[in-house]
Amino acid sequence: MITESLQLEQPDGQIPGAPLQSAITYEKIPTHIYADAKAASRAVAHEIADLIRQKQAEGKPAVLGLATGSSPKTVYAELVRMHREEELSFRNVVTFNLDEYYPMEPTSRQSYWRFMREQLFDLVDIPAGNYHVPEGNMPPDQVSQHAKRYDAEIEAAGGLDFQLLGIGGNGHIGFNEPGSLINSHTRLMMLDNSTRAAASADFGGLPKTPRKAITMGVSSILNARRVVLLAWGERKASVIRGAVEGLVTELNPASYLQTHPNALFVIDEAAASELTRMKTPWLVDSVIWDNRMVKKALTYLSLALDKPILKLTDRDYNDNGMSDLLAQYGQAYDINIDIFNQLQHTITGWPGGKPNADDTNRPERAEPAHKRCLIFSPHPDDDIISMGGTFQRLVDQEHDVHIGYQTSGNIAVADDEALRFADYVVDFNDKFGIDSPEATRIFRDAAESLRTKGDTEMDSAEVRCVKGVIRMGEAKSTCRFVGIPVENAHFMNMPFYETGKVTKRPLSEEDVKILMALIEEIKPHQIYAAGDLADPHGTHKVCLDAVLEALRRLKDRDFMRDCWVWLYRGAWAEWGIHEIEMAVPMSPDQVMKKRLGIFKHQSQKDGVVYQGTDAREFWQRAEDRNRDTADLYNRLGLSEYEAMEAFVRWHF
Numbered sequence: 001m002i003t004e005s006l007q008l009e010q011p012d013g014q015i016p017g018a019p020l021q022s023a024i025t026y027e028k029i030p031t032h033i034y035a036d037a038k039a040a041s042r043a044v045a046h047e048i049a050d051l052i053r054q055k056q057a058e059g060k061p062a063v064l065g066l067a068t069g070s071s072p073k074t075v076y077a078e079l080v081r082m083h084r085e086e087e088l089s090f091r092n093v094v095t096f097n098l099d100e101y102y103p104m105e106p107t108s109r110q111s112y113w114r115f116m117r118e119q120l121f122d123l124v125d126i127p128a129g130n131y132h133v134p135e136g137n138m139p140p141d142q143v144s145q146h147a148k149r150y151d152a153e154i155e156a157a158g159g160l161d162f163q164l165l166g167i168g169g170n171g172h173i174g175f176n177e178p179g180s181l182i183n184s185h186t187r188l189m190m191l192d193n194s195t196r197a198a199a200s201a202d203f204g205g206l207p208k209t210p211r212k213a214i215t216m217g218v219s220s221i222l223n224a225r226r227v228v229l230l231a232w233g234e235r236k237a238s239v240i241r242g243a244v245e246g247l248v249t250e251l252n253p254a255s256y257l258q259t260h261p262n263a264l265f266v267i268d269e270a271a272a273s274e275l276t277r278m279k280t281p282w283l284v285d286s287v288i289w290d291n292r293m294v295k296k297a298l299t300y301l302s303l304a305l306d307k308p309i310l311k312l313t314d315r316d317y318n319d320n321g322m323s324d325l326l327a328q329y330g331q332a333y334d335i336n337i338d339i340f341n342q343l344q345h346t347i348t349g350w351p352g353g354k355p356n357a358d359d360t361n362r363p364e365r366a367e368p369a370h371k372r373c374l375i376f377s378p379h380p381d382d383d384i385i386s387m388g389g390t391f392q393r394l395v396d397q398e399h400d401v402h403i404g405y406q407t408s409g410n411i412a413v414a415d416d417e418a419l420r421f422a423d424y425v426v427d428f429n430d431k432f433g434i435d436s437p438e439a440t441r442i443f444r445d446a447a448e449s450l451r452t453k454g455d456t457e458m459d460s461a462e463v464r465c466v467k468g469v470i471r472m473g474e475a476k477s478t479c480r481f482v483g484i485p486v487e488n489a490h491f492m493n494m495p496f497y498e499t500g501k502v503t504k505r506p507l508s509e510e511d512v513k514i515l516m517a518l519i520e521e522i523k524p525h526q527i528y529a530a531g532d533l534a535d536p537h538g539t540h541k542v543c544l545d546a547v548l549e550a551l552r553r554l555k556d557r558d559f560m561r562d563c564w565v566w567l568y569r570g571a572w573a574e575w576g577i578h579e580i581e582m583a584v585p586m587s588p589d590q591v592m593k594k595r596l597g598i599f600k601h602q603s604q605k606d607g608v609v610y611q612g613t614d615a616r617e618f619w620q621r622a623e624d625r626n627r628d629t630a631d632l633y634n635r636l637g638l639s640e641y642e643a644m645e646a647f648v649r650w651h652f
Helices: 037-058 073-086 112-119 140-156 193-203 218-222 234-245 253-259 291-305 314-319 323-329 332-344 382-396 415-432 437-452 461-482 509-522 539-554 558-562 588-599 618-635
Strands: 031-034 062-066 093-097 099-102 162-165 187-190 212-215 227-231 263-268 372-377 400-405 489-491 526-530 564-568 582-586 643-650
Touching: 031 037, 037 062, 037 073, 037 162, 037 227, 037 263, 073 112, 093 112, 093 140, 099 112, 140 187, 140 212, 218 253, 227 253, 234 253, 234 263, 253 263, 291 314, 291 323, 291 332, 291 618, 314 323, 314 332, 323 332, 372 382, 372 509, 382 400, 382 461, 382 526, 382 564, 382 582, 382 588, 382 618, 382 643, 400 461, 400 509, 415 437, 415 461, 437 461, 461 489, 461 588, 509 539, 526 539, 582 588, 582 618, 588 618, 618 643
Parallel strands: 031 263, 062 093, 062 162, 162 227, 227 263, 372 400, 372 526, 400 489, 526 564
Antiparallel strands: 099 212, 187 212, 564 643, 582 643
């Protein structure tokens, strides 16, 4: 597997892969922050392995409580690697999983029984009778007794030596939703609507998502001798702050871990971004006041006090923990002007550089005046959703713009939309006697598969083909709307994505080589890539890893010396205001044109597969985010615009 995390905020002197440490005064649970999820998962996996080996030496079983979902997958992958390469045996391991949907057959693709077998149990030497998962196919009148028996089995095994947890967007641990009591035991639980919405992509939509689950209770979790909770990504940042720094409350069940004598939160930088020591580190400990930290502090102070940067005073600094900044750099007036000018210089209406202009204080070079630009779009609509205004500017300013659509995006097409399309093609061919046997067969088979497909079944190869064709056509329509030749749209269909389900394959050598070939073909002066690490299912992150790996391998090519890389964000979150290095303003007309470009993706209209608790459509989220970015610049005292798209430059 080829992965390497983007580290935009790695502190000076920090050893990559080690947890970030600081003087802590706000945190009520020990919390280790790692630069990326891979390093964090490796550390947790090694703790589990050490426990297993210790118990082996003592001749005792290691009793583990295990979690499912995306967070622990990298932990399980590392445990499997240690089993294969370091002779880590699981013969003495007994496991109890946290939860299972109800009702749920163990063979269903959404089943946690199946998840655990595919991710861990079938890949190591754990005896078949040593792992336990709540039974989701239990008759309703037997669920209560099954739950009691499950707790009794844990107790009979000697209790949990180690409990691994993830955390839901609403703070749930296991499926203990907000409102769960601290003394709750294993039971049948009604799932919160936000939890069901977050899982709906796995089930083909919210109506098909289970409403109940059997879950180990809070008391069962807290009885474990060691508890480690994992969290990755910005979407978990707010709930992590509540659990770590807030009150113990049933409204955030993860906060109950504050009462545990041996609990640890293991999180990445993105999930930690709302913690006090990360968001306002000068309030926690002494900091190195380099330019990045000064910019972060001033933008925070300006927004927190609702005062433009140029109006901040020495007293504002002193009253908000920044007196040592004044001591180092002098009066607020000079610092304010410096940071104001830096922010002003990020704003440009010329994302490809302004020809025949002094580019000393511009984010992009003036030359060459007409650049070759390559926009990498993880899904077929990320280009227009995330940077549609900039996309249009580049075309209007006569740059040679190419789009690299990295994945087909086929799983985001609803079954009824695909069936309508397949029926249309079959009916059209029949009506006009078009003789294309293979194409007709694919669409007939797809239509038949969609009519008979069960809720838990994967899409057939024919259905995935039809859904991919739908999204390809929509992407081409957007390109025509923006004004680039259709031949400049490159559909890469990276193999890691083509599984027919939300869970993807690891990034492969073939994936990276596909990207390298396109980069070498175009020889771009600019590359735009999705740096959106808040993507709920990780496709953006994998696509970014692939782009960065391709660039690292190509960095010594002559054409790469003239290539700059800009990272954009998707519909979920924007760069921090202090991170932005290029902000492209949009007029009301440009905002409307971007909206119409997004509308070309009809299969994604009037319903969002990955909406979670956010009912807005993609175009609404994109517009709100772009307006929010412009509003931040305005509140800081800079020019007022209708909307802005923001970028951070990635350096080799």
